[in-house]
Amino acid sequence: MSKVHTLYRQYRLDRRFILLSLTPILLLFLVFSVVPIVWGIMLGFYQYSALYQESPFIWLDNYKNLFQDEVFTQSFWNTVKFVGFAFPVNIVLTLLIALGINKVRSAIWRNTLRTMFFLPTIAPLSGSAIIWSTMYKNDGGLFNLTLERLGLDAVPWLSDPSMAMWSVVLMTLWADIGFNIVIFMAGLDSIPVQFYEAARLDGASRFVVFWKMTLPLLQRTTLFVTVMTLISYFQMFPQFQVMTNGEPQNSTNVLALNIYTNAFQYNSMGYASAMATVLLLIIMIITLVQIRLGRSKWEY
Structure with a gap:
């Protein structure tokens, strides 16, 4: 019984430690993520503006x-x-590019190339814009x-x-691929x-190795990269505001910029x-x- 009691006591101590460790993180997540999201969804049902005292409920x-x-x-459609x-x-x-750098045998050159491509991501996106x-x-x-x-006409x-739009895309790729x-x-x-x-002993070609081995084994990494990149791109804002502000003729007016314009220029917070x-629903x-299609059940 003493051994069982000791194990149970250790279990309670471990559980208490986990709760104490996670509580500050969960509170921060609740205050700075969950509450703003819920509050933002609720505002969508009101004709809310910071300039007016009353905010009538207008449903849908x-x-x-x-x-x-x-x-x-x-x-x-610009966002799409x-x-x-x-x-x-x-x-x-x-x-x-990652495959190419990974083939470089020299560790110094490999790290140098990796650093060169990563440097633009350190700079603020608005500054790069x-x-x-x-x-x-x-x-x-x-x-x-x-x-x-080169004797060509200016663009x-x-x-x-x-x-x-293509000019902003080029800038975004330069700033983000690292x-x-x-x-x-x-x-x-x-x-x-x-x-x-x-694979080399079996005589597999480079394409077969890439298609049948590298890509499947990169499935989890690819899932993370695709999910994070897609979420980031749907929310892209600084370069559109700085470089074009949605112009010309609203050709670069994406959803994030449109939300900002209505909220802080037109003071239509509810809209x-x-x-x-x-x-949020689209994302x-x-x-x-993506998570459903990219799930993997293998281990190595």
């Missing part, structure tokens, strides 16, 4: 107005366009000066509706070398909260689908 009117709002519809192009390019590009806006200038910008030196990078490269390289380093040695709730559904 904000959501009805959303689907009659041409600016919201355009910002939704941005994510639909930037997201797959990011994943493919970062995976290929200011620098790229300067390089995108029609007169005196680095890109147009280079084109003129209205941020003032042409057909070019503005993080995913580091994550993919960590995933590649975690794959046991014995698997590749066995902006309804937009934010729709964005939740896509994330759950």
Whole structure:
């Protein structure tokens, strides 16, 4: 009985330690994550503005107005366009770069290349956006000066509706790919070398090794990268505000920027909260689908 009592006492002590350790974290999560989300969802049912004392309950009117709002519809499709192009390019590009750096035999050069690609992610996104806006200038910008030196016409990078979104995408990829490269390289380093040695002994080609071995064993890393990148891209805001502010002709007005504009420029907090709730639902559904499709049951 004394042994059972000792084990039970140890179990209670361990449980108490876990509760004491997790309580501050859970409280912070509750106060700074759960409460704001619930409060934001509730505001979507009110005609709330910081300028008025009264906030009448209007039920679903904000959501009805959303689907009659041409600016919201355009910002939704702008977001889909941005994510639909930037997201797959990011994943493919970062995976290929990670594979290339991982093949470098010298540890010094491998670490140097990894650091070079990761450096842009350290800089604030708004600061990078200011620098790229300067390089995108029609007169005196680095890109147009280079084109003129090559005898080509200048390009209205941020003032042409057909070019503005792609210009922001290019800047975003430059600023963002370093993080995913580091994550993919960590995933590649975690794959046991014995698997590749066995594949070489069996005479497998490089493509077969990549397709049949590397990609499946990177499934968990890929799931993490795709989920985090997709969530991040749906919420992209600083570069759109700094570089274009949604212009020209609302061609770069994405959902996050539209939410900010309605909340802090038009003081329509309730309407902006309804937009934010729709964005939250979109991200939740896509994330759950990704997790469902990307589940893996293997171990090594």
